[in-house]
Amino acid sequence: xxxxxxxxxxxxxxxxxxxxxxxxxxxxxxxxxxxxxxxxxxxxxxxxxxxxxxxxxxxxxxxxxxxxxxxxxxxxxx
Numbered sequence: 001x002x003x004x005x006x007x008x009x010x011x012x013x014x015x016x017x018x019x020x021x022x023x024x025x026x027x028x029x030x031x032x033x034x035x036x037x038x039x040x041x042x043x044x045x046x047x048x049x050x051x052x053x054x055x056x057x058x059x060x061x062x063x064x065x066x067x068x069x070x071x072x073x074x075x076x077x078x
Contacts, residue, residue: 001029011056015053025068030067030068034072036071057069
């Protein structure tokens with residue numbers, strides 16, 4: 001289990017400018033809907049954007065703190 005602030009912190013550690021929205025889908029603190037808006041996504045494909053976020057969450061996914069993520073990425077406008 002991981003709380004929303006800790007999950008957002010993992011993402012912001014990799015994407016410091018990220019605006020992160022998190023919704024706990026099941027109430028069990030391990031299934032999340034995550035929306036991330038960042039300038040780092042500019043010029044990247046959707047797959048590359050998602051890879052950046054999943055890279056930030058790799059440790060939490062591996063150790064079981066996060067079981068499932070439904071991810072939406074948005075390119076931040078200037």
